[in-house]
Amino acid sequence: MSTPIHPRHSGIVSRPIGASFVTAGLSLLFVLTACSPKDKEGDQDEERAESPAAEQQEKQTAAVQPQAAPTPIDWSKVAGALGRSGAVQPGDVYRVGIPRSDLHVTVGRVLIKPALALGSWVGFKQTGPNEATAMGDLVLLDSEVGPVTRKLQEGGIEQTAIHNHLLHEAPHVLYVHIRGQGEPDKIAAAIHSALAVTKTPLGEATGKSESLDLNTTKVSQALGRTGKVSGGVYQVSVPRAEKVTEAGMEVPPAMGVATALNFQPTGGKRAAVTGDFVLIGSEVNPVIRALKQNGIEVTALHTHMLEESPRLFFMHFWANDDALKLARGLRAALDKMNVKPSS
Known part of the structure; x- marks a missing residue:
């Protein structure tokens, strides 16, 4: 019959089973922490720092690519809605002149030609896909200002100024400055609707x-x-x-x-x-x-x-x-x- 070995005489330190598992778990956690993603990221950061070309490549890849230019607006549709054609001016502005050739305005003995001071006009500048900003100046008699501005407001066209340009003219003339934003043919249609309450000639100009x-x-x-x-x-x-x-x-x-x-x-x-x-x-x-x-x-x-x-x-x-x-x-x-x- 063999003699049992006492733990003190075996050279083995006796520990509770639970403590052994805790010790092993802590050791494993230390190993996992030592190999954590943070250290990997740190290594990658060091690699990037050592490689400026790679960092520059990343920045270029992340940069937002420029958007393609919008399809140019078909200005013939604007001319059709306005009732009068224009021409593209420097700065890509489509400008339409609408002279008040129906008016006979004098300053003293001078009969004012429409091209001198009686020219309504509107200019369109494309700002996006089928979108434009319009600005212009409408030449009106006193009696036309109220009906025209009412129509403009109904059509979403802003007024930015109403005033005189001349002195001592007969009949008295006022100038309504306008601004619109949106689909250009709709802006043109709203301006046409406003001018239709006046006697402004809206057909094509004669080329004399x-x-x-x-x-x-x-x-x-x-x-x-x-x-x-x-x-x-x-x-x-x-x-x-x-x-x-x-x-x-x-x-x-x-x-x-x-x-x-x-x-x-x-x-x-x-x-x-x-x-x-x-x-x-x-x-x-x-x-x-x-x-x-x-x-x-x-x-x-x-x-x-x-x-x-x-x-x-x-x-x-x-x-x-x-x-x-x-x-x-x-x-x-x-x-x-x-x-x-x-x-």
């Missing part, structure tokens, strides 16, 4: 040309700018040097933020001049002084937009005198402004 009794070469030299002949009027456009935005959207000069200088010959080397200077606040009074020193009357000073940046003021003017003298006076005013250099 008029001779111009004005030395446009000398006028251009005096201004330091060249223009174009339209409707018996010499028209000069002078864009500002800085970018102009409205509600965050860049507004190209063709959407109404370029200075307009218009010359209508009145005989004997004279011309009636009108238009508007597009100014920032610090330019307003220097330009007023330059105009007055050259016999040009300021007829209005106001805003045309609601959310533009920089803040802009539009100064309208009038004179009927020697064309070259007036051109030099207008040049003196331009010299007080931040305008793009002539090309």
